Amino acid sequence: MHYGVKSVAISAVVAAVLTATACSTSGSVGGSKAAGGKGKPGLSTGVPTATVADSDAAVGADASGTSSSSGKSSASGKSSSKPSTAASGASSSGATGGSGSTLTAAQLKPLLLTDKDDPGYTFDAARDETSTTDTPEKVTVGGAACQAFIDAQDALSTKYGTVAEADRQLDKKAENHVIRDSIAVMPSPDKAAAMIADVTAGLHACKSLTMADDSDQVQMAFDPIPQLIKDGQVGYVNTMTIGGNQLLAAVEVDQVGSTISEIALVGPMTTDTTTLQQMGATLAHLGQLQVQRIKAAQGQ
Numbered sequence: 001m002h003y004g005v006k007s008v009a010i011s012a013v014v015a016a017v018l019t020a021t022a023c024s025t026s027g028s029v030g031g032s033k034a035a036g037g038k039g040k041p042g043l044s045t046g047v048p049t050a051t052v053a054d055s056d057a058a059v060g061a062d063a064s065g066t067s068s069s070s071g072k073s074s075a076s077g078k079s080s081s082k083p084s085t086a087a088s089g090a091s092s093s094g095a096t097g098g099s100g101s102t103l104t105a106a107q108l109k110p111l112l113l114t115d116k117d118d119p120g121y122t123f124d125a126a127r128d129e130t131s132t133t134d135t136p137e138k139v140t141v142g143g144a145a146c147q148a149f150i151d152a153q154d155a156l157s158t159k160y161g162t163v164a165e166a167d168r169q170l171d172k173k174a175e176n177h178v179i180r181d182s183i184a185v186m187p188s189p190d191k192a193a194a195m196i197a198d199v200t201a202g203l204h205a206c207k208s209l210t211m212a213d214d215s216d217q218v219q220m221a222f223d224p225i226p227q228l229i230k231d232g233q234v235g236y237v238n239t240m241t242i243g244g245n246q247l248l249a250a251v252e253v254d255q256v257g258s259t260i261s262e263i264a265l266v267g268p269m270t271t272d273t274t275t276l277q278q279m280g281a282t283l284a285h286l287g288q289l290q291v292q293r294i295k296a297a298q299g300q
Helices: 007-017 052-059 070-075 085-089 105-111 143-153 189-205 273-298
Strands: 139-141 164-172 177-185 208-213 216-224 233-242 245-256 259-268
Touching (some): 143 208
Antiparallel strands (some): 245 259
């Protein structure tokens, strides 16, 4: 895991996204009205506005991986332009839902998102990653607070004892949008809770940082999504700049017992309110869907 995009995958994600110009019709990242990389998304009227209640209705009780309703829930444009109070009352995390059984590495990949979960996306299972992060990825600008934030987002095994991980990238080639999906297993619910707490603390202590990716410098700026900051859950927007180009990622991280679910929607930089609302609705839907799958696998 790495802010939704491992450093080894940044170049591939950039290549997949930078040519995107059309607004996604499935509620995913996009923006025909992108502001040319200028300014920041209007967080008070954008990504945070999708209600968990809406996403619960879209997901329903289906944790089998056959749902394809996210396009309906996110393309409808019904998410409010004001922060929803419903979002703060329905945590999807396992912090209050019981620990369940500990998952094995072999159980993780079937729980990851697929092309059935958001129409138009495809993936190649041969590209899935199953390695944990064992060495800290160096933050060159940002100091100790930002290094701690990246270590938490990486689920660094030497710090949290990560025992298994599975990562997948889904692409919408017609529009060059990307979903980065990760599930990691910690040795205990306490370790998983510590990781969530460190990511949350990092959002307050680290507003921006710089890392190296091959020959390029990657700059990141972070903004919390208030409706996704709660017990066992954290969400934020990451504005990434690489090679003079800007990308926008919306990230949701959930604790489900000893398991961590992380989903990032990545696309061209945009400040278009409709696109950001679609982005928020899709993130809420996919986050709920994956959490439900994990809970089912744990026997909750």
